[in-house]
Amino acid sequence: MTWSVLVPVKPLEGAKTRLVGPDDGPDDAARAELALAFACDTVMAAAACPRVGLVFAVTDDRRAHEALGALGARIIDGEPGGGLNPALAHGAARARAVRPDEGVCAVSADLPALRPDELDRVLADAGLHARSFAADAQGVGTTLYAAAPGASFLPAFEGRSRMRHRSLGTVEILRTDVPGLRRDVDTRTDLALARALGVGPHTAKALGRLGL
Numbered sequence: 424m425t426w427s428v429l430v431p432v433k434p435l436e437g438a439k440t441r442l443v444g445p446d447d448g449p450d451d452a453a454r455a456e457l458a459l460a461f462a463c464d465t466v467m468a469a470a471a472c473p474r475v476g477l478v479f480a481v482t483d484d485r486r487a488h489e490a491l492g493a494l495g496a497r498i499i500d501g502e503p504g505g506g507l508n509p510a511l512a513h514g515a516a517r518a519r520a521v522r523p524d525e526g527v528c529a530v531s532a533d534l535p536a537l538r539p540d541e542l543d544r545v546l547a548d549a550g551l552h553a554r555s556f557a558a559d560a561q562g563v564g565t566t567l568y569a570a571a572p573g574a575s576f577l578p579a580f581e582g583r584s585r586m587r588h589r590s591l592g593t594v595e596i597l598r599t600d601v602p603g604l605r606r607d608v609d610t611r612t613d614l615a616l617a618r619a620l621g622v623g624p625h626t627a628k629a630l631g632r633l634g635l
Contacts, residue, residue, distance in 0.1 A: 424550040425476040426569070427518040428469045428542075429529040430496065431510055432462045432482035439533075441609045453633050457626070459490055461608060462532040464623025466496050468603075469530060471539040474546040476525050481514035497521070507580050511568075515576040526550065527576050528569040531559075535626035536603035536617040542567075545596055545604060552594040558585040560605040560616075567604060568593070 438458035480491040549569035557567040565584040570576040579587040
């Protein structure tokens with residue numbers, strides 16, 4: 424089974440506000456640069472995964488359009504409003520119109536340490552279920568949600584989404600060998616842990632330019 428992967432990217436302006444620490448932290452422009460770098464590395468890893476047919480970037484941000492399109496992602500804009508889950512549902516409908524025989528998988532855009540082989544292992548597991556998800560490293564949120572061909576796409580990201588997905592009957596993929604897929608980056612501690620795993624080239628360059 425191959426998959427269409429959705430990578431949702433919020434407007435870069437005002438992105439990643441939790442990267443600001445109690446003393447200081449990256450300013451707005453730096454945080455936007457990091458958010459875009461995270462998304463670029465996520466898209467690049469997804470595009471290199473053998474089980475991925477196409478990568479779709481779901482975003483209305485013009486800067487993200489240019490950068491992610493250059494990496495081979497197809498751009499889905501015209502988000503309906505209402506937050507992340509409606510944006511993903513919109514993206515899934517568009518992806519299925521293009522690739523009706525593929526499963527649809529949503530992946531968080533802030534996975535700078537994601538490896539193609541990690542995604543490949545999780546998608547192999549996802550192919551055994553109608554709907555499945557992978558939790559973040561804290562066991563609270565969600566970094567991946569997948570719906571097999573023919574299955575309804577019903578994401579429930581944001582907040583305590585792990586328990587929400589489980590309550591909806593979505594199968595949790597329990598793997599300990601996918602640390603990059605589970606390590607989303609919202610805080611400076613998250614960023615330090617992602618760097619310890621090894622971040623992708625876009626994030627590494629951005630951190631170097633910013634002196635972080």
